[in-house]
Every structure is written in C-alpha cells, then in structure tokens.
Amino acid sequence: MTFPDTQRQVENAGAALARAAAHTPGWADQQRRDFDTHLMKPLADAAVVLSIVLRKAQEAQQKAERLMSD
C-alpha cells in the first residue's frame, strides 16, 4: 500500500468504529459515556492522529520523490 491508501484505510477504520458505536442502542447512560470516553475515544483519536501523520508522510514522500527525480 501507499501512504494515501494506508491513510484511507485508517480513516475508514475510525469511521466504521464511530458508526458502530453511534448506532448501539440502549447505552445512553453514564456507563456508556465512560465506555466511550475511556475506551472508544482513544481508539478514534488514534485513527485521527495516524491519519494526519500519514498525510504529512505523503507530502514528505512527494518532496523526496521530486528531489530524487532527474
């Protein structure tokens, strides 16, 4: 995979997790909020952070490619 492919995969993974968590019935209580905040949210954040770093990696890769081109 390339950095953009990987970035899409990460974004899709985060979005799928958010969708599954958002449509779960019967969890609208404090425990659900705790579960979201302390387990789900760090997972969603991880996807966002990795996506940002992968986008920056892609930009840097393009710069490196230009420097390497004849």
Added chain:
Amino acid sequence: MADDAIKAETAAVRTLRDAVSGYAERMREAMASARRDADTLVKRAEEAAARRKADLERALGTLKQTESELARCPDERQAIALREKIVGLRRLTAERGQLHGYAVQAVKTASGVRTDLLKTIQALDPVVSQNSSVAAHALASLEDHLAAIDLRDSGSASTRVVRGVRDALVTGAFAAESVIGLGHAGQFAQTIKHGYLSVDGHPATSSEIQAEQHAASVEYLATSDLMDRERHTGREELA
C-alpha cells in the same frame, strides 16, 4: 418484549465488538504498512544518493584526468581542445554535485518521515491494542452474559438483569482500562504535546491536530483531559 430487548442488545453488542476487532486489525495492518512504506522510501532515497555519489565521483575522476592531460600536453591545438573539454566537465561535475545534494536532502526527508512515523506508531500501538482488547473482552463477556439470561423471567426483571450486567461490565472495562492503558494514554498525549509528529519541518502540534479534528467534526479528547486523568489516578493511587 424482554426477548426482543435482549436480542437487540445482543446484536448491538456483537456489532460493536466486531467493529472494535475490525478496527484493531485494520489499524495494525495500517501501522505495519506505514512502517514498510517508510522503510522503502528511505531505502530508495539512500540508493539514489549512492548512485548520484558514484556519478559525481566518475565526473570528478574524468575532470581530474583531463586536467592532468592538459598539464602534460605539449601541443597548443590539443591543449585548446582539452580546455574546452574541461569547461564541459566542470559544468557536468557541478550538475552532478547538485543532484547528489538533492538526493542527500531526499534521504534526510525520508529519514524524518520514518522517524516521525515510528514515534507515532510507538505511541499509538499500545493504545490501539490495549483499548481494543479491553473493549472487545468486555463486550464479549457482556454478550455471554446476555446469552445466559433466562428468558422465562419477567420482562422487567430481564431488563434489570441486562442493565445490571452491562453496567457492571462497562464499569469493569473502564477500571481495567484505567489501570492498563493510562500509562500509554499519557505517553500518547505527551507525543502530541511535544510535537513529535512533525514531518518535513511542518510540526503537527497538538493545536494543529485539534484544529484538523475540529474541522473534520471529530470530537477530540484534549491532551489536558488525559493528563488530568493521569494526575487524578496518581492521586487515587497515593490515597
């Protein structure tokens, strides 16, 4: 009614558990892929730099040889031709030196990408693996307990059992996460706070990350929250 409620709860729990497992798997694949891509980029840049260094050394060798021939040349007409050749060779050497310099910059850029990615992955990997593991385990346990509920109970009793089991497991999962994951969450927060995610001179600071997340309508757990939790837990442990 109780049967339907339990079935819906079970299906929802299973969906979320599958989503957590799928997420963890895709994130692990993505992190492994990113490492490979970064390694490949560094290797290609290093190969390009080595190739261009060889080109530069060949040009320099030819230039020196020609200059040496000129120094020993007794014939003026031949010397004129050698001088013209040297002018061209100097231009070629300068061009190859510039290309080599670009390739060296490419190596630095690629190495920076790899370093930033590895630091980021090092911070994220424990969060992904431990949080998803704790969540998946809690949800699997909840699913087992839901399956074990005796549906012959009255509806309200079953509902109470479902809620009680769910609350206990979610609370337990939170407690487990607090113990297992908080160190890594703190490390994760520090990584963002200290701007380790910089690539190519453009630091992805915590404010930049938060701005991007805000723009993407992604709610972000602020670094300070994580740090507060860490301090809070520290105080609890001391108490």
